[in-house]
Amino acid sequence: MSFTTSEENYIKRIYHLQQETGLVNTNSLAAEMHTRAASVTDMLKKLKGKKLLQYEKYKGFKLNDAGKKAALDVIRKHRLWEYFLVEHLKFDWDKVHPIAEELEHISSEELVLRLDNFLGNPLFDPHGDPIPDKNGKIAVVKQQNLLQVPLKKNLSVSSVTNQTAQMLDMLRHYHISLGTQLMVLKQFEFDGSLEIKVIKQNACIISEQVAKNVFVYDVQEK
Amino acid sequence: MSFTTSEENYIKRIYHLQQETGLVNTNSLAAEMHTRAASVTDMLKKLKGKKLLQYEKYKGFKLNDAGKKAALDVIRKHRLWEYFLVEHLKFDWDKVHPIAEELEHISSEELVLRLDNFLGNPLFDPHGDPIPDKNGKIAVVKQQNLLQVPLKKNLSVSSVTNQTAQMLDMLRHYHISLGTQLMVLKQFEFDGSLEIKVIKQNACIISEQVAKNVFVYDVQEK
DNA sequence: TTATATTTTTAGATTTGTCTAAATTATATT
C-alpha cells in the first residue's frame, strides 16, 4: 500500500496526537495541520476507506494497526534523514526539521534500508527521539546524560542538548559525535568534571557542564 | 522563483530535448513525458506565464536563460543525489535513477550546497554525466579511460562503466571509487596491464580490461 | 492548388486536496 504526501502527513499527525490523547478529534487535528475541520473530515473518509483508521462520524478517531505502521514508517524516515543532515551534512540540529519533512516522503524502501545501514542503524535522532526500526519497533533503551551513568560501561552517544556552536566545537575537538562509543572512567569530586575514554582515542577530561548535555545509551542493550 | 514538481519535470525534459534539436515540439515532449499533447500545451502556457519559455502557438518552443538555469538546478540535484546513492549508499548505478527523480525535487538550496561539499564537489555523476555547479556552469573537462591518459599525471576517477558486481568488488579491493586520485606509472607491453598508484596506497597492477572501463579527469583542470 | 494528413490547441470533464457557508449532531447550561 502506498500513500500520497498529504495522506502521510495526516497519518503522522494523527499518530502523534493519539499518543497523547488516545482518541483524536477533528478540530485538534485541523489545528495541527493548519487546515480547516472540513478538510480533515474529507481526509478521514479517505483514510477510513484505506482501512487505516477507526472512525465513527462525530465520535472521534484513531489509527488501527495498519495505520500505526504507516505512521511509524514516515517517522522512521523523518528521523533517519535528520540524523543524516546533522551528522554528515553538518546542519544545525534546529534547521533540519523542514527539510526532513520533505525527505520523509521519498518512497523507496531500499533507500531507507541503505540509509539506515549507512548511518550505523542509530537508535535516536539528533533531538534524542527514538528511531523506529523497519518493523515499526521502537527501542526501549533509556538515555541518560554522562553524569547519571555508571563508570567503565560501554556507552553510545545518542543525542546532545544545548547544541551551541561553542558546544559542538568542543565535542568535535574530542571526536565525540552521534554514535560515538565511549566510557566514563572517573568523576572528580573537586569540580564534578569527568575523565572519559572515547573509543580509539586517548582518555580526556570534560567539564560537568558538558557532561550533563551529552546523552548516551548502553551498547549492550542494543 | 520556485516550481512545482510537475513544472520541474517539464523544464528538465525540455532542456534535454532542446540540447538535441534546438526548437522542441509538442508531440515529442508529450512522448518523453508519457502524457498527451493537450497536457503539454496546458503546461507550456504556464511556463510561458512564468517567463521561462520562448513559445509561439503552433511554432515550437525552447527555454530562455531563466528556464535553462531552472533546468540546470534540477539536473544538478539529480546528479548529486545519484552520486550519493552510488558512492555512499552503495546502490548499483543502474538502480538510482528513479530514486534521484524523487530526490531532485527537494527544495532546500542549503541542502544541495552541503550535499555537494559532503560529496567533495564531484564534476561527474556515476554515469559519467557532468554535474552543473550552483551557477549552472558545466565543467569542460574531458574524461578519458586509463589507457588514454599520459603517465605520471594526477588524475581523479569520474565514472566507471561495466559496473558488474565482479568489477566493483575488484575496484573496492584496490580502494578505487569515484573521486579517488591516482596516477598511471607504467603500461606493460606484454599484456597491456597498467601499474597505477592510488593516492595514499601502494602501487598496484590492473589489467587492460579494467583500465579501459575506468574514466578519469585531470585534477589540475578542476 | 486543392485535398488529405498531421500537429497542435481548445473546450469541457475528472481527480485530489483544499476552501466557505450551511446543516447536523453532540455537549453544556439554566
Add this chain to the structure above:
DNA sequence: AATATAATTTAGACAAATCTAAAAATATAA
C-alpha cells in the same frame, strides 16, 4: 428538559494537473 453553544459533517466551489474529443492551424501530396 429545553435551549444555547460548540464540534463536526455536508454541499458546493475552486485550483492544479491531467484526460478525451473536437476544432483549428500547419504541412504534405496528388
